[in-house]
Amino acid sequence: MGFFDKLKKGLNKTRENLTNKIEKIIIGYADIDDDLLDELEETLIMADVGVQTTDKLMTAVRKGIKKKEINTPEDLKPFLQKQIVEILTKGEEMDTTRVAENGPTVLLVIGVNGAGKTTTIGKLAAYYKGQGKSVLLAAADTFRAAAIDQLEVWGERTGVPVIKHEEGSDPAAVAFDAVKAAVARNVDILIIDTAGRLQTKSNLMQELEKINRVIGREIPGAPHETLLVLDATTGQNAISQAELFTKAAPITGVVLTKLDGTAKGGVVIGIKSQLQMPVKWIGVGEGVEDLRPFNAEDFAKALFQS
Ligand SMILES: Nc1nc2c(ncn2[C@@H]2O[C@H](COP(=O)(O)OP(=O)(O)OP(=O)(O)O)[C@@H](O)[C@H]2O)c(=O)[nH]1
Numbered sequence: 001m002g003f004f005d006k007l008k009k010g011l012n013k014t015r016e017n018l019t020n021k022i023e024k025i026i027i028g029y030a031d032i033d034d035d036l037l038d039e040l041e042e043t044l045i046m047a048d049v050g051v052q053t054t055d056k057l058m059t060a061v062r063k064g065i066k067k068k069e070i071n072t073p074e075d076l077k078p079f080l081q082k083q084i085v086e087i088l089t090k091g092e093e094m095d096t097t098r099v100a101e102n103g104p105t106v107l108l109v110i111g112v113n114g115a116g117k118t119t120t121i122g123k124l125a126a127y128y129k130g131q132g133k134s135v136l137l138a139a140a141d142t143f144r145a146a147a148i149d150q151l152e153v154w155g156e157r158t159g160v161p162v163i164k165h166e167e168g169s170d171p172a173a174v175a176f177d178a179v180k181a182a183v184a185r186n187v188d189i190l191i192i193d194t195a196g197r198l199q200t201k202s203n204l205m206q207e208l209e210k211i212n213r214v215i216g217r218e219i220p221g222a223p224h225e226t227l228l229v230l231d232a233t234t235g236q237n238a239i240s241q242a243e244l245f246t247k248a249a250p251i252t253g254v255v256l257t258k259l260d261g262t263a264k265g266g267v268v269i270g271i272k273s274q275l276q277m278p279v280k281w282i283g284v285g286e287g288v289e290d291l292r293p294f295n296a297e298d299f300a301k302a303l304f305q306s
C-alpha cells in the first residue's frame, strides 16, 4: 500500500467523525439556516479541530454565505475543504527541513513519554538514508536503559551508527559527543533522541535547555530543527502540550504520530492554525516506511474523499 492510501485508511475514523458528519448535515438541511450552522460548528469542535480554528472556519463560512460563494448546503463541503487547505498551506515555505549551510544538520527530537520520538527517529534515519544522506543517531535519552537499546535496534535496522553513554549519564554530554562525532565524521544529518518529559516538570525542561545550549555552542545555528513529536490520539491535549514545550525550546516543527486509526486527526488543522507551528512529518504506523513529510493537499484530499 502506498503512503497516500495508508494515510487515507488511517484517517477513516477521522473522516467518519468529520466529513461524514458534514455530509449528513448537508443532506439533512434543504437550506442554510442557523440550525445548520450550529450543527456544523459542533461537528468541527467535536472532530478536534479546536475551538479557535472552528471559529475561524465558521467566520469564513458566514462570509462565504454573504458573498454568495455558498448558496446551498452542498456548497459547504468543497468550501470547507478549500479553507482547510488554505489554513494548512499558509506559510508552507517554512515547511521544508531546515538544513545547515555546511557541516551536519542537527535535528533535536522532543516530546512527552510515549509520543513516538524514538520510532520517529528510526523512520527519519531510514528516510534520509534513502535520500542518500549519511546519518548519525544520538541516544540522549539516558533515563531508561531500554531507550538506548531501542534506538540501537533502529540503528541496526537502518544501518546507522548510534552514539551512546551509559544509562543515567548526562544527556547533554551525549549530545556534546554526538555533535563532535558528527563534525569529525562529516555526516549529513545528526538526529538526537531525548527522554520523554512532561511539560510540567521544570527540571526536565531545564535539561532540554542545557542540551540545546551545548549543541548550539559546538555548531552555530544548531539544532537546525527542534521537532516536537505529538501523539494525534491525544487530540486537543497535543495542542496544550505544544504550547508548554515552546517555553523550553524553540520548536521549528511538529511530527504528528499515530494518525492511523485515530478519530482525532482534525488536530492537524488546529496545530497549524492555532499554534502557527508547521506540521512537518506525519506518522501512520509503526513500520519504517510509515513516516512522510506532511503534505497539506494530500491530507485534505485523504480527509474529504470518500
Ligand atoms: N500506530 C502507530 N504507532 C506508533 C506510531 N509512532 C510510534 N508508534 C508507537 O508508539 C509507541 C511509543 O513509541 P516510542 O517511539 O517508543 O515513543 P517515545 O516518545 O520514544 O517514548 P519514550 O521514550 O518512552 O518517551 C511504540 O509502540 C511505537 O511503535 C505511529 O505513527 N502509528
Ligand SMILES: [Mg+2]
Pocket (backbone or CB within 6 Å): 117, 118, 119, 141, 147, 193, 194, 196
Ligand atoms: Mg523514546
